[in-house]
Amino acid sequence: MEYAKINGKEYQFVVGYGKNNELRKGLNDLTKKIFGFDFEQWYQDGYWKNQYIPYSLIDGDKTVSNVSVNLMDFKVFGEEKRYIQLGTVMTDPDYREQGLSRVLCERAIADYRDKCDLIYLFANNSVLGFYPKFGFKEVKQCQCVKKAVAIHTDVSVKKLTMSDFNNRSFLIDKVTNAIPISKVSMRANAELIMFYCTLFMKNNVYYLDDYDAVIIAGFTEDTLKVMDIFCTKDIPLDSILNALANESVSRINLFFTPQDTSSYETILFEGDETLFAMRKDLLLLKSNQFMFPILSHA
Structure with missing residues (x-):
């Protein structure tokens, strides 16, 4: 002692x-x-x-x-x-x-x-x-933001229920096997992601089957706030964002730095x-x- x-x-x-x-x-x-x-x-x-x-x-x-x-x-x-x-x-x-x-x-x-x-x-x-x-x-730190463009998409969006054991296991698998989409990407730390997704963001976990991508995101008035994306395939980021943004979304704020920032405004x-x-x-x-x-x- x-x-x-x-x-x-x-x-x-x-x-x-x-x-x-x-x-x-x-x-x-x-x-x-x-x-x-x-x-x-x-x-x-x-x-x-x-x-x-x-x-x-x-x-x-x-x-x-x-x-x-x-x-x-x-x-x-x-x-x-x-x-x-x-x-x-x-x-x-x-x-x-x-x-x-x-x-x-x-x-x-x-x-x-x-x-x-x-x-x-x-x-x-x-x-x-x-x-x-x-x-x-x-x-x-700098944040990437952009105006949302209304694009119709048939990509299905499913909300994952974090009180369900199978959904939690599914999320852990996607986090563990995701390819890096950001310039500064956390690796091998599914437990920290689960801390957020079972507590503060349990109602903000979505799955896009077409892209095999999980998105942690929230909507505030006309803004889509994207906390992170876990994808096992190399899918263009805009394709994933367009699938989640609805017609009321006019702005997208990312809370990570994507590999390609050319289409974003970078602000303090x-x-x-x-x-x-x-x-x-x-x-x-x-x-x-x-x-x-x-x-x-x-």
Whole structure:
């Protein structure tokens, strides 16, 4: 058992304990308190495996602070990369301003600094001054958008029901065997996709049988927001988008960067979070227009 002494107070320090029911409950309690969701159903469904590694501090029997390491494999501009994403950064309100998150971030960075091409995270606007203290640099992301063109298509669109085990298994197969459609493409991480598709986006999963393609997308007023596409065939992106866009759609926003951006307007992405990164691929990302796929956020 390992302990960390911070400002004269001793905390139990635990790492990678997903299968421990008691410790997992502590993490879920804190996550629900801070973010309003938890990981329990994701775990019970069998999707929390080896790529999500929480680093936590415990006071007595209460988890009070956490930073999670996410092992991420990407294909970035044609090259295979191992990236580390820090996520679920949180501290119980009663324990803030004590340096707990700082200790956890330093430990996670030290553990993986020499084992990856990039360490990165997405920070909300309230903590933008926190992460540069560790050496992180802000990286701008760009989004591809375009006007929708009304084209009649006979391609059938089926909505997948994420409460159905067979539909979930079908989705996992498509994600696992998909060919990269984006310049920065997450690989071998179906469990993270399932986290989104069984929780936040369970009503936004569509299948196009003609193209053997799954689309994760939502409609907001006149805009089609495409989170990601998983296709086993080399199908033109516009063909897939035209099949899903209905007559009320006048604009398409992509939340990934397609291989061919020539038919899109590329704009500065202004979301609720800011990307910070460090390590050797920092310059590569800063010198290109790109977006991390939104479903790769942990």
